[in-house]
Amino acid sequence: MKVFLQGVLGYGVGSIFILMILFSAILASLLRFTTMDTDTLNQISLIAGLTILAFGGLLAAYKGQKKGWLTGLLTGLVFIVIIMLFQIIFENRLVSVAQxxxxxxxxLAASLGGMIGVNMPNRSTQ
Structure with missing residues (x-):
C-alpha cells in the first residue's frame, strides 16, 4: 500500500506538476515572443496536457508496480481535484461542462499511461 501511494502521490502527481509548470513557461514564452495565435497554443496545450498526464500515470504505475489502470486513474483524479480546488478558491468559479x-x-490518458507503465519491464541491478 505504501509503494502504491508513493507511486501515485510522489512520482505521478509530482512529475505532472513539474512538467506542467515547465510546459506552461514554454507556452508563455511562445505567446510572448512569437506571432503564434492563441488558438494554436490552445491545441498545443491540449495535446501537452494529455501527454503529460499519460506520462504521470505511466510513471506512477511503473513505480507502484500493480493495478496500472487504477494507479493512473487515481493519479489523474488527484491532479484534477487539486486543479478544481484552485479554480474554485482563486477564480471563484465552478467547473463548466467543457472542462x-x-x-x-x-x-482516460492517465489511466492508459498507467496500463502501459505497469507492463514496462523492471530493470534489476545484479
Whole structure:
C-alpha cells in the first residue's frame, strides 16, 4: 500500500506538476515572443496536457508496480481535484461542462499511461 501511494502521490502527481509548470513557461514564452495565435497554443496545450498526464500515470504505475489502470486513474483524479480546488478558491468559479469533458480525457490518458507503465519491464541491478 505504501509503494502504491508513493507511486501515485510522489512520482505521478509530482512529475505532472513539474512538467506542467515547465510546459506552461514554454507556452508563455511562445505567446510572448512569437506571432503564434492563441488558438494554436490552445491545441498545443491540449495535446501537452494529455501527454503529460499519460506520462504521470505511466510513471506512477511503473513505480507502484500493480493495478496500472487504477494507479493512473487515481493519479489523474488527484491532479484534477487539486486543479478544481484552485479554480474554485482563486477564480471563484465552478467547473463548466467543457472542462468536465477535458478532465474526462485527462483521466482516460492517465489511466492508459498507467496500463502501459505497469507492463514496462523492471530493470534489476545484479
Amino acid at each position: 468536465l469533458s477535458y478532465f474526462g480525457g485527462l483521466l
